Amino acid sequence: xxxxxxxxxxxxxxxxxxxxxxxxxxxxxxxxxxxxxxxxxxxxxxxxxxxxxxxxxxxxxxxxxxxxxxxxxxxxxxxxxxxxxxxxxxxxxxxxxxxxxxxxxxxxxxxxxxxxxxxxxxxxxxxxxxxxxxxxxxxxxxxxx
Numbered sequence: 001x002x003x004x005x006x007x008x009x010x011x012x013x014x015x016x017x018x019x020x021x022x023x024x025x026x027x028x029x030x031x032x033x034x035x036x037x038x039x040x041x042x043x044x045x046x047x048x049x050x051x052x053x054x055x056x057x058x059x060x061x062x063x064x065x066x067x068x069x070x071x072x073x074x075x076x077x078x079x080x081x082x083x084x085x086x087x088x089x090x091x092x093x094x095x096x097x098x099x100x101x102x103x104x105x106x107x108x109x110x111x112x113x114x115x116x117x118x119x120x121x122x123x124x125x126x127x128x129x130x131x132x133x134x135x136x137x138x139x140x141x142x143x144x145x
C-alpha cells in the first residue's frame with residue numbers, strides 16, 4: 001500500500017470531503033468493482049465520520065451498505081486502512097485487543113488524503129476482503145492529492 005493510503009498516525013484531519021470529490025471516489029471504486037464483476041456497496045464519509053455519499057451496485061447483499069460505512073468510518077477514526085487492523089487481529093496475541101475498539105477489522109476501508117490531511121474515508125463491502133480493499137484503494141487513489 002502506498003503512503004497516500006497508509007498515513008502515519010499523526011496525519012491531521014482536514015476539512016470535510018466535498019460531495020464532488022466523494023462522488024469521484026465512488027465512481028473510480030465502482031469502475032474497479034464492475035471491471036471485476038464484484039457486486040459491492042461503496043460509502044464515503046467525511047473527516048468527521050459522517051456519511052457523504054454511497055452507492056450499492058445491483059445484486060449487492062443488503063448488509064453491504066452498513067458494513068461499508070463502518071469500514072469507511074473506522075479508516076477515518078483510526079487514520080489507517082482497516083487492513084492494518086485486520087492484520088493485527090490475525091497476528092493474535094496483543095493484536096487481539098483491537099477487537100475491543102468497536103472498529104471494523106476487515107479489509108475494505110481506506111482513508112482519503114488530500115493536501116496531506118485526511119478529508120474522509122471510503123469503505124467497500126460485498127466481495128472478498130482483499131477485493132473490497134482493492135476497490136476502496138482505487139477510489140481513494142482517484143482523488144488523493
